[in-house]
Amino acid sequence: MAGSGGTNRAFLIGLARAFAGAIIFALPLFMTMEMWSIASYIEPLRFLLFLGFGLVLMIVLAFFSGFETSDGWLDATLDGVIAFAVGMISSGMLLWLFGVFPEDVTVAGALEIIALQAVPAGMGAVLATKQLGDERDENESEQTNEGRAGYFGQLILMLGGALFVGFNVAPTEEMLLITVSITPSKALALMACSILILHAFVYTVGFAGQEERPDGAGFLLTFAHYSVVGYALALACSAYVLWTFGRMDDVSLSLAAAMSVVLAFPASIGAGIARLVV
Template identity: 30%
Template sequence: MMKGHNRHTSPTSARTAFKKEIRDSIRGAASGFLFGIPLLYTMEVWWIGSYAEPLPMLIALFTNFVVVFLLIRTEGFRGTVDTTMRDTSIDSIQTLAIGFVCTALTLVLLRQIDLNTSINEAVGKIIYESVPFTLGVAVADSFLSGDRSRDTNTPKSSSSQSKTAEINATLADVGATSIGALFIAFTIAPTQEVPMLASAMTPPWLLATIAASLLISYGIVFVAGLTNQAKRYQQTGLFHRPITETFIAYIVSLLSGLLMLWFFHQLSFEDPWTVWLSHAIVLGLPASIGGAAGRIVV
């Protein structure tokens, strides 16, 4: 009877475990993007990865694994700290895998890895660029996990108070998005990476970059289970729906990025609108990630 009962409940238990695994992986990827996206816009790291020899790459990979192993052993990749060396090793390998996949996909999107890239160059870029990604994944739970025990119920208020609250909430979200976007864009906009990447972007790749920006920022705020996620679902004002918030926040991030590009003389009013658009979309990827980070901490 006990064996039959276990067989009957196993599919449900397996589905629950699978959902938790997916949630942990998404949270880790979101944290990885928050930590790693600025380095992906650094051409010096592209060059280091392009010309790295196998031995330095193995040393870098081993060093990264050791650091990730120690972080997971101390902080825990998931909701609980691993208690055995085997569990820590498995989670360390999974952390590296998440970092490698996110890094590789972003480098493909930025046209730094394509079909003409050699295997050695691609592997070198992924290994060196993935270091902050994997560190972000390793500390995802301890650093960014939300407090799910928090009481998110709010008292009822009058119509005028509700209207004022909606306006204040909208302004707070716009401000938080702008601050987060400017924080990231400020470090990238003065560099030559943005015009270099924008010049290589064709319309299909620009559309793919927009889609990736929206998807990643949506995942950070509404899927990954990061700080204040439950509160985000109860938000009022223009940002009260996840899809609406994601699109409006992306527009705010684009404008913030354009402001930084103009501020650092990367764009001028004599440039055609297509140049402004391509530069904005390229910088909009890290800016939207910064904007998402700004909203989850308010």
């Protein structure tokens, strides 16, 4: 009985952290005008694909950093579903308090607005489990993660971080203004800068949780296997988010590429941060 009580208490504490993380991490999007209108024009298929993609990422992130120490994919799946539910509840509550919903909005329309916000909120719920936890929780999590976060696991975490940060910028008009004013040479320089910053965040500047280079791996091998591949994931994630939001519809290939490069700058930073905090 005592053990069950301790487990329930740990879960409730983790759930409280999840709600805090959902609000803290997704607050900029809750108060972004462009996010309120996306649900009104996004194509249903793209919308459903994005929700599915977001839920899968929450499950993967939960495998490395769930509400409780995860014993496997079944627990991680449960944590991911709970994180999405936390994202739905926190999004619905705050958007209602902010008076975002139009007076004539239908239940289905309100749920679409809430569900779109629930993806970054749910990811914040998962990530906050570690970031808002105490030192004992972090040590336990690090021991659990150590045997799980292999090369492909690290790449998945980078993808999650790229999506999370890129999602905060993608719907804004400022991103489009930067795109139309950037020159091809500046776009190439921005790509190089993104890769270098990603590498620096993970291996160079000495942040807490910074990665150690794999045994026997020199600078070039590490740079190619993690930093360059990580940026490629951030770039692909940026293009996917822009396509989901309809930003790439009826635009030239060069403009679509430029938009992806611009969005990949914050997304690559998110990829680097994700490997530090998860």
